[in-house]
Amino acid sequence: MRVGIEALGVAVPPTCVAMEDLARARGVEPSKYLDGIGTWRMSVAQDDEDTVTLAAQAGHMALTSAGVPANDIGLLVVGTETAVDHSKPVASYVQSLLGVGRRCRVFETKHACYGGTAALQMALDWIRSGSAAGKKALVICSDIARYGLKTAGEPTQGAGAVALLVSDDPKILSLEPDRTGICSTDVHDFWRPLYSKDAFVDGPYSVQCYLDALTGAYEHFQERNPGVTTDSFAAIAYHVPYGKMARKAHRQLRAMEGDLTPDASFEALVGSSLTLPAQVGNIYTGSLYLALASTLATSPLSLDGKRIGLFSYGSGSCAEFFAGTVTPGAQDRVKKLGLQSLLDHRRVLSIEEYEAIMRERDGLDTRPAAPAPADTFRYLGVDAHRRTYLAPNS
Ligand code: CAA
16 A cells, blocks of 8 residues: 655744844854854744644645645644644644544654654554544644754754645645654754753764764664665655754765765755745744655756655654655645745844744743634634634634
């Protein structure tokens, strides 16, 4: 049975920061953020947006682009590390915003940036096992990455969501859930204690943990896929906390294969995957899938029928290297989503506006609910400790 991604949806806030502006405000050479980190724009969420609204927007795009009614969904999972409640899952809010029916398993998954991949792999197995009974799964990766003002992690923030419609009719990518490579270790490279809105990170150690996990997952992948090398793929999408990390990852894999000039293959195999992430920043669970969307939307090559590699890394840590085959026509389907135009239509914030938004975010969890225009999915505020939302034209 073929299983995989039938449709994609992407959501980003309507505002962003230009990294050269941020660099100047922080007294840093702009080339450090643009080239050293590899990000040009960083998405910044507005006060009526959160993990729920971004997830709903992305889910809505995936369903409408596929022409699939919400009632066809039998499994709705949101992978996130920036949830809005300790008990109620983001997925429950999304269920009502999208009008998904009651005969559906609805929950949230967490393992840092790996949470979405955990949900995707589970969804693939759910379909392969027959439990889906003709229904489809909607897996949504949604996060607002926040390290805090003037921290080393600040230029690696971002906000956005990617939704994956998963079914036995994979019009985008067929996946191979029985041949993935996995590596998990208990490490403290990046975490967010219950009392903190901002992530804690040991930056250089987190880079090393990512690379160690990549090595472990790729070795396992090669054991399960004898003879496969990075040259077996037409493209590779890595988890992208920032563009330079993908370059370090690619160097690592090529070095493992004895390549003395690992950068020589970077542009051809990885370059297209970074076009969209470089304009959004880190979106944690969704970063790998934004890199996949970027590959399909911007690669100059025809990837029809070609195998591509994917690497997911979640701090803490759990990592998975897996592969899929691009369905003929997938690139046109993803191009029709107009993702570059979505990014082009964002407003670039001044650094003063960005800093004010960052300072106000802590108060949003207790802001009293207030009416808002019903032109998109919106977070209205809190009413008797209950978060309230609005769907377009509801
Ligand atoms: N022009 C061009 N390049 C420059 C430069 C300049 N003027 N100045 C510095 N650089 C380069 C540096 O040489 C360096 O490149 P290399 O890594 O290739 O050596 C790069 O810019 C970054 O410089 P620093 O290492 O000095 O940067 P930093 O101390 O500010 O920290 C960071 C960078 C560790 C990524 C930090 O931003 C951070 O902690 N980010 C959050 C953690 C993170 O994203 N970790 C990734 C792995 S964990 C993961 O993937 C999970 C997840 O999503 C969080």
